[in-house]
């Protein structure tokens with residue numbers, strides 16, 4: 001359950017952007033859908049505690065993460081959310097095992113196999129990462145990077161998972177495969193997710209409730225089937241058109 005309404009003005013040189021986002025949903029799987037530059041990442045960063053709004057509030061499962069009125073702004077690590085960033089955010093100088101263990105224990109940078117915490121081991125097995133535990137991010141594929149990032153995000157047992165374009169960097173075959181894996185994972189895990197995407201196919205496969213964002217504002221919120229009745233892109237909307245919008 002997420003309930004939020006935030007406002008934030010950003011200025012870069014002469015350019016100004018105003019974010020004014022209200023979301024109220026008990027759906028377990030939410031998508032934020034909209035063109036590049038519409039404010040999807042800023043919204044998720046505000047939920048994660050990486051962007052401080054000018055005003056408003058954010059509540060997840062009844063817990064206030066931010067409230068300008070009450071003077072509450074929880075630190076990112078106190079929010080117990082998993083945030084999978086667009087580029088996966090893996091540390092290049094740490095191997096796969098160290099990346100996954102990073103958030104779990106202080107000083108857990110040199111794990112032996114039998115020293116892997118249970119929470120990490122569970123996801124290493126689920127994502128079949130055993131064979132690449134000693135590899136560095138530069139030495140593994142895009143799909144493997146995504147699985148490592150997901151394992152690291154899930155190992156902290158988050159109350160909500162925030163996924164910023166998790167499939168964008170993958171080629172179309174792997175994209176389809178990982179979309180299926182993500183959908184299966186959502187069904188198995190029962191952890192609420194908020195997914196950012198500009199691909200209608202992601203919305204249809206991975207969300208129950210979609211918020212359409214344009215120019216920093218919500219312009220529609222409905223079921224994926226209402227937004228994309230054919231199960232794919234609405235007439236006139238193509239993925240490329242959205243990318244350059």
Ligand SMILES: Nc1ncnc2c1ncn2[C@@H]1O[C@H](COP(=O)(O)OP(=O)(O)OP(=O)(O)O)[C@@H](O)[C@H]1O
Pocket residue numbers: 010011012017034035036037038039040041042043198
């Ligand atoms: N620190 C900042 N200062 C000023 N403007 C910013 C800042 N960060 C983002 N913006 C602007 O805010 C707008 C929304 O950015 P945001 O990253 O949320 O877009 P997005 O919808 O996630 O796009 P994409 O799909 O390309 O990732 C953009 O126009 C961007 O240029």
